[in-house]
Amino acid sequence: MNKETTGQEKRNFLSIFYEELSKSSITIIILSIVSGFIMGGILVIVTSPEVYKAFAVSFGEGLATSWKMVANTYSSLFLGAFGDPAKISAAIKSGDNAKILSAFGPFFESLVVTTPYLFTGVAVALGFRAGVFNIGAEGQLQVGSIAAAWAGWTFTGLSPWIHIPLALLCGALAGGLWGFIPGWLKVKTGAHEVITTIMMNYIGYYLIYYLVAVPFKDPNEVVPKTPWILESAHLPRFFPEPIRFHLGFFIAIGIAFLIWFLLFKTTWGYEIRSVGINMNASKYAGMNITVITVVGMALSGAIAGLGGASEIMGVYWRQSQALSTGYGFDSIALALLAQNHPLGVILTALLFGFLRSGSKVMQLRAGIPIYIINILQAFIILFLAAPAIIRTIYRLKKPSIKDLPISSTTSLSEKK
Secondary structure, X not given: OHHHHHHHHHHHHHHHHHHHHHHOHHHHHHHHHHHHHHHHHHHHHHOOHHHHHXXXXXXXXXXXXXXXXXXXXXXXXXXXXXXXXHHHHHHHHHOXXXXXXXXXXXXXXXXXXXXXXXXXXXXXXXXXXXXXOOOOHHHHHHHHHHHHHHHHHHOOOOOHHHHHHHHHHHHHHHHHHHHHHHHHHHHHHOOOHHHXXXXXHHHHHHHHHHHHHOOOOXXXXXXXXXXXXXXXXXXXXXXXXXXXXXXXXXXXXXXXXXXXXXXXXXXXXXXXXXXXHOHHHHHHOOOOHHHHHHHHHHHHHHHHHHHHHHHHHHHHOOOEOOOOOOHHHHHHHHHHHOOOOHHHHHHHHHHHHHHHHXXXXXXXXXXXXXXXXXXXXXXXXXXXXXXXXXXXXXOOOOOOXXXXXXXXXXXXXXXX
């Protein structure tokens, strides 16, 4: 009798565990990522001529070649993002610091690529939390970079303790202005922020194009580029060349925690989230939605501008006309994948950063175009945006109404 009771309790526990796991948004996110990689593997198979040649020989040969292509693609992606475990192990055994740093080079480069994703992802997530769709993170990042570059070569004779914060502040102010304008237009004229932020992207891009070509152009360069920023404005790098890992990564992590604290531990953050959930109810409750919307949009732009400043001060040290990153547009998907949670952005930014960094080696070793990563990311967002697909594929239970999030801009962990 005791054994039957114990068995029944185990079955009940497993049933409850499976039901709770099915309802969890984390499960949907993880399965969306896994499904994205599966779809990416299928795409690699159907676009590889080697696979069709192998199937012409035999079905078994075709399956073996298909597996080999997918394994080679993702192993190359892993090596490009994290480094070769064999080289890392050999370098550690040798005790040679230069070899150890070289072996860990791909990992640190992935963190460098992750840094602007952190800034722009938190910026977009904050905008969504405030109820505004900041599609202008790309332009805000770029105007932040040119402002930081200007401050980097203009102010001479300053200590790094003054010059670095000053240049970062200039980048944040420029990005904040680029966010403030659409926010102000939204509350004063009713102009939709999606349209205005997209237009601000174009204005920012061509403004930089002009500035780099005419007033800010380095006279010693044939191709339009700004002067090099002064060494006193360089963000500190932790290792010698060619490793570019710099302080900006930890600044971005700090910003993510700061925005998390603001949103979830302060009264003003509660008001931001309230306006994002229901603007009319917040207005009825006495909240100043005009100020919250404008300030939220400006703060979002300032964070994106910091991302541009970080890139100039930590990686490139000058601005060129060719700076077209795509980070701002990727950050929209990144923030959605993180459910607009600042701490969740840290994880999704690492995912996107390592994918983007590893894709370069993947293209060289496996011969797979780098654009497969963009398609893979698109699949992940597709599955995340249509969770019914994931629930159907993996036989997950559908959550009841009480388990659904309050709104799409609210973290799925916040239930009514």
